[in-house]
Amino acid sequence: xxxxxxxxxxxxxxxxxxxxxxxxxxxxxxxxxxxxxxxxxxxxxxxxxxxxxxxxxxxxxxxxxxxxxxxxxxxxxxxxxxxxxxxxxxxxxxxxxxxxxxxxxxxxxxxxxxxxxxxxxxxxxxxxxxxxxxxxxxxxxxxxxxxxxxxxxxxxxxxxxxxxxxxxxxxxxxxxxxxxxxxxxxxxxxxxxxxxxxxxxxxxxxxxxxxxxxxxxxxxxxxxxxxxxxxxxxxxxxxxxxxxxxxxxxxxxx
Numbered sequence: 001x002x003x004x005x006x007x008x009x010x011x012x013x014x015x016x017x018x019x020x021x022x023x024x025x026x027x028x029x030x031x032x033x034x035x036x037x038x039x040x041x042x043x044x045x046x047x048x049x050x051x052x053x054x055x056x057x058x059x060x061x062x063x064x065x066x067x068x069x070x071x072x073x074x075x076x077x078x079x080x081x082x083x084x085x086x087x088x089x090x091x092x093x094x095x096x097x098x099x100x101x102x103x104x105x106x107x108x109x110x111x112x113x114x115x116x117x118x119x120x121x122x123x124x125x126x127x128x129x130x131x132x133x134x135x136x137x138x139x140x141x142x143x144x145x146x147x148x149x150x151x152x153x154x155x156x157x158x159x160x161x162x163x164x165x166x167x168x169x170x171x172x173x174x175x176x177x178x179x180x181x182x183x184x185x186x187x188x189x190x191x192x193x194x195x196x197x198x199x200x201x202x203x204x205x206x207x208x209x210x211x212x213x214x215x216x217x218x219x220x221x222x223x224x225x226x227x228x229x230x231x232x233x234x235x236x237x238x239x240x241x242x243x244x245x246x247x248x249x250x251x252x253x254x
Contacts, residue, residue: 002202004248006163006221007239008032008144010064010113012050013041013073013227021226027053029235031251032060032221034111034144037092040066040074044099051099060251061100062144065092066113073227074114075181082129085116089133093141109163109252110134111144112151118178121149131158142252147217148176163252164218166201168194168238169225174209176217185210191233195241198222202247221252 011023012035020041027033033054036042042050054061065088066074080088093110100107112120112130120127127145131154134141139160145151147164155162169188171179179186188194201207201222206214224234242249 009224009226010034011226012036015043027057029239034064037096039068055105060108062109063093063096085129086133109142120151121146124150127151127154131155163220166219172209174213191237
């Protein structure tokens, strides 16, 4: 069992008159913040406020770039070319990085969002395009991707530091992919089940799939979706459980 792990959350996903999540409270319990960059969610004011909150609370900041799909929250599949993927990644990293620098901080990582993340987990050409975009902007950034995915392999191929991610609030399929959100039981809403899944992934290096198979995972960072109705409760309970089994929760180290 690892002695340390990172606990991350997708935040900054409010925009305009729409308020999502409870970022200020969740940032008290996580160690890394994946901040939306305006394509799937977020806007300039939200980015500024969220960056400032993360810096005040000592939480590592990462860009959370998604597909240009505000209406679908970046969770709808979209056919894009590798060049288009590079362009939207560079654009969104640059936008958030400007806010981070303006507030006196430093960006630590990049984690693609939603459908883009899932597409890159399977599509090596898309994964390479994303990894190359990050490398060309700043090769010191850490690429966060799903454990065992093409995104992790692409990041390593470009010489990026990578962090293999697992999910506290999502179920898995036999092939190690996340259960699609349009299927039953794709999202975990019971905090006790979420805690058991997290501890199991850290202690055994496996997660029980929806079909009942133990799937190998590498849990270098654990994700909680900030837009979930129980996100704050999950963050509190998981952080407490990790402390209880002697696992130090800290931001990804370069």
